[in-house]
Amino acid sequence: MDKSPAPFMILRKLDQVFLRPNDGTGEIPVRLAWARPIYDRGSDICILNEKKREVVMVSSLDALDSDSRRIAEEELNKRYLIPRIIRVNSAYAHLGNRYWHVETEIGPRTFLMKDPTRGVTWITQDHLILRDTLGNRYELASLAALDAFSRAEVLKVI
Amino acid sequence: MRKRDVMLLKCNLPAEILQKVLGLLPHGERVRYSLASDLTLDRRFGQSYIVVGDTRVVVCDSTICCRTVDLGDIKEVQADELFGSGRLIAVTTEGTKALIYYSKAYVPEFALLCRVINDLVHGRVPELPDEHEPAYCPKCGSPLPERGASCPKCLPRFQVLMRLLGLLKPYRLRVTALVLVNMVIVASQMGPPYITRMIVDDVITAGNQQNLMWWTVAMLVLGVVLLGSRYVGGGLSCWLAARLVADLRTRMHTHLQMLRMQYFSRRELGDIVARVMNDTDELQRFLIDGLPYLLVNSVMFAAIAAVLLYSDWRLAILVFLPVPFLVSGGGWFWHRLIPMFHSRGSRMGALHSMLNESIHGIRVVKAFAQERRRAKSFGEANEKLFTVSYDIDRTFVGFSEVMSWVMTVGVTAVWYFAARRVGHDLTLGTLLLFIGYIWLFYGPLQWYTVMERWMTLAFSGAERIFGMLDSPREVYSSPVVIKLPQIRGAVEFKDVRFSYERGKEVMRGISFKIEPGEMIGFVGKSGAGKSTVINLICRFYDVDSGLITIDGHPIKNVRLEDLRRQIGMVLQEPFLFNSTIYDNIHCGSATATLDDVVRAAKAANAHEFILDKEDGYDTYIGEGGAALSGGEKQRIAIARAILYNPPILILDEATSSVDSETEDAIQQATATLISNRTTIAIAHRLATLKHANRLIVIDDGKVAEMGSHDELMAANGVYANLVKVQTEMNRLRGEVLEA
Numbered sequence: 001m002d003k004s005p006a007p008f009m010i011l012r013k014l015d016q017v018f019l020r021p022n023d024g025t026g027e028i029p030v031r032l033a034w035a036r037p038i039y040d041r042g043s044d045i046c047i048l049n050e051k052k053r054e055v056v057m058v059s060s061l062d063a064l065d066s067d068s069r070r071i072a073e074e075e076l077n078k079r080y081l082i083p084r085i086i087r088v089n090s091a092y093a094h095l096g097n098r099y100w101h102v103e104t105e106i107g108p109r110t111f112l113m114k115d116p117t118r119g120v121t122w123i124t125q126d127h128l129i130l131r132d133t134l135g136n137r138y139e140l141a142s143l144a145a146l147d148a149f150s151r152a153e154v155l156k157v158i
Numbered sequence: 159m160r161k162r163d164v165m166l167l168k169c170n171l172p173a174e175i176l177q178k179v180l181g182l183l184p185h186g187e188r189v190r191y192s193l194a195s196d197l198t199l200d201r202r203f204g205q206s207y208i209v210v211g212d213t214r215v216v217v218c219d220s221t222i223c224c225r226t227v228d229l230g231d232i233k234e235v236q237a238d239e240l241f242g243s244g245r246l247i248a249v250t251t252e253g254t255k256a257l258i259y260y261s262k263a264y265v266p267e268f269a270l271l272c273r274v275i276n277d278l279v280h281g282r283v284p285e286l287p288d289e290h291e292p293a294y295c296p297k298c299g300s301p302l303p304e305r306g307a308s309c310p311k312c313l314p315r316f317q318v319l320m321r322l323l324g325l326l327k328p329y330r331l332r333v334t335a336l337v338l339v340n341m342v343i344v345a346s347q348m349g350p351p352y353i354t355r356m357i358v359d360d361v362i363t364a365g366n367q368q369n370l371m372w373w374t375v376a377m378l379v380l381g382v383v384l385l386g387s388r389y390v391g392g393g394l395s396c397w398l399a400a401r402l403v404a405d406l407r408t409r410m411h412t413h414l415q416m417l418r419m420q421y422f423s424r425r426e427l428g429d430i431v432a433r434v435m436n437d438t439d440e441l442q443r444f445l446i447d448g449l450p451y452l453l454v455n456s457v458m459f460a461a462i463a464a465v466l467l468y469s470d471w472r473l474a475i476l477v478f479l480p481v482p483f484l485v486s487g488g489g490w491f492w493h494r495l496i497p498m499f500h501s502r503g504s505r506m507g508a509l510h511s512m513l514n515e516s517i518h519g520i521r522v523v524k525a526f527a528q529e530r531r532r533a534k535s536f537g538e539a540n541e542k543l544f545t546v547s548y549d550i551d552r553t554f555v556g557f558s559e560v561m562s563w564v565m566t567v568g569v570t571a572v573w574y575f576a577a578r579r580v581g582h583d584l585t586l587g588t589l590l591l592f593i594g595y596i597w598l599f600y601g602p603l604q605w606y607t608v609m610e611r612w613m614t615l616a617f618s619g620a621e622r623i624f625g626m627l628d629s630p631r632e633v634y635s636s637p638v639v640i641k642l643p644q645i646r647g648a649v650e651f652k653d654v655r656f657s658y659e660r661g662k663e664v665m666r667g668i669s670f671k672i673e674p675g676e677m678i679g680f681v682g683k684s685g686a687g688k689s690t691v692i693n694l695i696c697r698f699y700d701v702d703s704g705l706i707t708i709d710g711h712p713i714k715n716v717r718l719e720d721l722r723r724q725i726g727m728v729l730q731e732p733f734l735f736n737s738t739i740y741d742n743i744h745c746g747s748a749t750a751t752l753d754d755v756v757r758a759a760k761a762a763n764a765h766e767f768i769l770d771k772e773d774g775y776d777t778y779i780g781e782g783g784a785a786l787s788g789g790e791k792q793r794i795a796i797a798r799a800i801l802y803n804p805p806i807l808i809l810d811e812a813t814s815s816v817d818s819e820t821e822d823a824i825q826q827a828t829a830t831l832i833s834n835r836t837t838i839a840i841a842h843r844l845a846t847l848k849h850a851n852r853l854i855v856i857d858d859g860k861v862a863e864m865g866s867h868d869e870l871m872a873a874n875g876v877y878a879n880l881v882k883v884q885t886e887m888n889r890l891r892g893e894v895l896e897a
Contacts, residue, residue: 015247016254029254037241081201081242081261093500095310095618097303107203112301117508133303134293135262137242156497158504 006058010047010068010075017075019047019055030055032075038121038129041080045072082129082137083109088150091157098157100130104138111136116158128158167191167271167286175207175218182226183211190278193271195260197243199223208246208258210275215248217258227255232279237265237272239662246272263293266305269657273702285703289630304425308625310618318617321624322441325402332398339391340450344458346384348465351594353377359587391450399445403438406623410434416631419698423658433626437619444616452609455602462599469588473576477596480568484561484603491557492611498550505543512536565600572596632718642720645709646674647805647836649695654704656694664690666859667704674709674805677837679847681877682856688840691856692808695838696725708806726804728828730811732795734783739768740775742783742794746801754801762797762827764790789824796827807832809839821846844884853877 008021010030020027028049035044035057047055061069083104090101098113111132113119121129128140143151169192171179179189191210198204198219206219215232218224231250235257238245244265246257260268270287277284291306300311326333353373361370411434422430466474516523516532523532576589633639649672656665664687672678680688693699694706697713706713713721726746734742743755750758755775759765767790771777783791792812799807809828829849841847853870855863855877862876870877 014253015256078201078245078256078259079240081197081240081259083203093497095313095615096500097310098500099300104203106201109203110301112303114303115507116504117511132262133301135242157500 005065006056006063006068008056008068010064010071012071012075017071028055032072032079034076034080037080037082039123041082045076082139083107084139084141085130085146087147088153091153093157100132100138100157102138109138111138113157120158167193167267167274169194169207171207171209172220175220178218178224179207179209179216182216182224183209183214187211187213191271191274193264193267195258195268196263197259197261199225199259201243201259203261206258208271210271210278215257215275225255225257227257229275229279232275234279235272235275237269239265244268246275263301266291266659269662273655273663287702308621313614313618313621315614315617318620318624322402322620325405326398329398329401332394336391336394336398336450337453339387339394340454341457342383342387343391343454344461346380346387347454347458347598348461348595349380350377351591351598352465353380354594355585355587355591357587358590359585363586395446395450399442402445403442406441407434407438410438410623410626413627413629413631417626417629418632419693420658421629430626433622437623440619441616441623444612448609448612448616451602452613458598459602462595466592466595466599469591470584473572473584473588473592476571476575477568477592477599479571480564480600481603483564484600487561487564488557488603491553491560495550495553495557496611498546498553502543502546502550505539505546509536509539509543512539565597568600569593569596639715639717640711642708642711642716642724645724645805648672648674648707648709649806649836649838650705650707650710651691651694652705652707654694654706655702656690656699656704657702658690658699663702664859665694665701668856668859668861669704670854670861670864672836672838674836675834676851677832677839677849679850679853680838680840680856681844681847681853681880682862683880684842686856687859688856689810692727692810692838692840695806695808696727697721724804725806725808726799726802727808727810728792728795728799728812732783732791734779734786734791734794736779736781738773738776738778739771739794742779743775743797743801746798747803750801755797758797758801759794761800761830762793763823764793764797764827767793789821792824793827796824800827800830804835806836806838809837809841811840811842844881855880 007023008019010032011018011020011027016029017031018027019030030047030049033046033048034041035046043060044057045061046057049055058064061072064072083106085102085104087103088100089103089108090099092099096114098116098119099110100113101110102108111130111134113130114133119131119133121131123129126143128143130138130140132138140146140154143154146154168189171189171192176189183189189209189211193208195206195208196203198206198221199217200219200223204220206217209216209218210229213229215227215229216224217226227248227250231252232248233251234249236247236249238247243259243261245259246268248255248257258268267290274284274286292302293305294301295309295312297312298309300309302309353376357370357373360366361373414430414434463474463478466477512532512535516536523529572589572592576584576592580586580589651668651670654665654668655663657663664685668687668691680691682688694701695708695713697706697718700714708716708721708724735745740752740755743758744750746758747754752775756765759768759775768775768777777785779785779791779794783794786794796812809832812824812828825846832849839847839850847853848867850867852864852866854861855870855875857876863870863873865873871881
């Protein structure tokens with residue numbers, strides 16, 4: 001993976017992102033994707049063309065110029081919705097289903113998880129990604145940083 | 159969002175939103191479709207709304223921030239799948255605009271709206287589906303375990319119980335007998351303390367020695383009656399439970415065979431098997447052990463309470479005092495234990511899965527020298543299981559001991575207060591009656607909470623079973639469908655659109671015509687939609703829009719059995735039943751004789767290898783044909799199709815997994831099979847389609863090209879490109895082999 005400054009710019013026209021190579025060849029519509037959105041968000045970004053083929057992969061947003069970086073960050077934020085849980089109001093099991101009532105950084109949410117072995121990804125012993133039955137994700141960035149009540153509720157169901 | 163709202167794509171717009179929207183629509187324009195999302199325009203959890211008018215699309219959220227796009231400016235609307243959410247984007251004359259964001263909970267609804275807007279944009283009349291599977295319970299708003307499933311929180315226990323009892327109708331005599339026997343059990347259990355009282359008061363204290371014999375005989379008789387009634391009651395409940403569950407399993411299996419393919423495509427095999435086996439097991443256990451326990455102990459509890467109150471109301475109240483502690487204590491302990499049980503289940507599941515992987519993947523583990531790493535992971539998972547198992551046992555022991563102690567306190571209190579009254583206003587016999595009943599009274603109380611949970615579990619299992627039994631079956635016959643006569647084999651697709659999952663259209667307006675007796679090859683990349691064509695011809699799924707006809711009859715209007723009886727298939731992975739080779743070929747035609755089977759096997763180039771087996775046609779092939787090679791399995795499948803003799807034959811990658819020599823044998827067999835019938839073949843190896851009259855190239859859910867091999871090569875398009883790639887691959891492979 002090339003770590004030198006990226007030989008292209010990222011532009012936005014309305015809600016579509018484009019890649020413009022510095023060599024003057026035409027710009028192409030692209031979409032951005034983290035290579036490892038669960039385990040290592042923040043590095044290794046793939047830029048794909050409309051046919052979902054990789055155009056280029058950059059190791060970090062730092063490789064982009066400031067405008068490109070801003071657009072890339074906005075685009076990645078739009079593409080990846082993993083709300084961070086800040087409080088667990090209640091979590092309980094009922095007939096094998098785990099019901100979660102949580103406060104996230106983007107508002108309150110209720111979701112259901114069937115099987116914690118499939119629904120919980122342990123990034124570390126403290127950092128979890130939860131996946132509900134519909135495919136929505138939620139991040140528990142630090143179990144230890146949660147208040148005692150929330151932590152106890154989480155540990156009841158995972 | 160209510161079911162009807164989504165079906166009609168008309169949600170209840172809040173007054174202020176409606177007012178704003180009407181202001182943004184051209185004057186006099188009506189709201190044709192509207193849908194609510196669970197994400198606001200700045201992608202926070204909250205409501206936003208998309209409204210489609212006659213000429214304009216308006217999007218608003220609760221902050222009344224709005225955006226509009228004219229339908230006339232839209233080239234196409236796309237449902238863009240993102241990570242953890244989705245969005246509708248409009249490709250307009252100016253560029254691409256994001257219209258609205260939604261979480262994964264509303265993907266199907268927005269996919270439907272996307273289709274509707276595209277239909278409007280392209281001047282088509284939108285077709286709305288009849289069914290909708292919501293992600294949230296329409297009654298309580300809780301998320302559902304799966305779309306369209308019943309809500310575990312709104313479990314209609316009474317209805318489930320009534321339905322279960324309805325299943326027992328044919329066995330009503332046995333059910334009545336069981337209830338009567340249980341009453342006898344209650345009476346027999348309550349008898350001995352009463353007889354003890356009579357022996358003490360009447361025989362020992364009053365000196366009526368002549369009655370001793372009668373009371374002793376009564377005690378013995380009650381013992382025998384109890385023994386007999388328990389035996390008969392146990393037998394009856396076992397029979398009824400086993401019968402009920404056997405009936406249910408048969409019904410479920412029969413129903414499963416007739417369910418629509420969508421039912422299977424959206425569920426994991428393990429879940430379906432668990433429903434048929436585990437849920438019925440759970441129900442059976444409850445019906446054998448739980449229900450009689452609940453019945454007997456509830457009646458006994460009421461009867462003992464009545465006898466105690468009648469015998470001495472003051473002592474009875476003393477006995478009742480620990481009841482709240484026993485019930486609430488039981489509840490408290492179970493409340494603590496249940497999450498631990500769940501946790502143990504999950505950890506046990508993880509361990510099972512790890513063990514399974516270690517054994518199934520032993521070659522990979524060894525090849526990559528992963529033995530120590532796997533052992534370490536297993537050890538850690540096992541340690542987690544140990545911790546929770548130990549916690550459960552420790553809590554359980556504590557629970558039992560505390561409950562025993564509370565009961566002992568009740569008994570001690572009775573001794574303490576009653577003993578002082580003996581000889582005054584209480585007889586010794588009455589005291590012993592109380593002591594005798596107190597254990598019968600207290601014992602079941604601590605288990606009522608677990609019984610309640612057990613009943614809920616069994617009922618939810620029953621509810622899931624009924625859910626499966628209520629799932630819509632394929633329409634095999636109805637007054638509107640017609641009998642399909644013997645067909646010639648003409649197949650036509652007219653602008654067919656289809657998606658397995660709403661929002662992910664795999665067929666985007668496909669049209670073609672196949673003449674009777676033609677051999678057509680479908681070509682395209684993996685995932686292009688080739689196998690979907692076959693699924694739709696067989697009507698395993700219904701199209702979203704468009705029309706498929708066979709000999710001019712729309713397949714939606716013909717009897718399913720008539721349709722499928724005239725289509726034969728040879729699949730890439732032929733499914734063979736765990737039976738003999740003869741049975742597997744013979745199932746192609748129930749009336750075939752041995753001669754017919756042998757003729758078919760010969761035509762399929764299978765006869766020789768079958769005879770080479772020790773048991774010939776009687777060879778058991780094992781589960782999934784485990785005792786046969788890939789080529790052998792394929793040739794048996796071809797023999798089966800030959801015997802079936804269908805006017806339309808489908809070959810789906812029939813030779814993709816065999817070596818060249820076997821492929822030759824299969825090709826010869828196939829040549830026999832395809833003569834005089836419409837044949838539709840799919841193959842990655844383009845050389846295997848050399849017999850095809852025409853080739854249809856599918857790309858990205860559309861027909862990209864159509865024509866003979868020569869025509870398509872001359873066109874130098876997608877097909878020519880595929881041929882070039884394969885030729886190059888074959889050349890390279892040849893070079894490697896030579897080297």
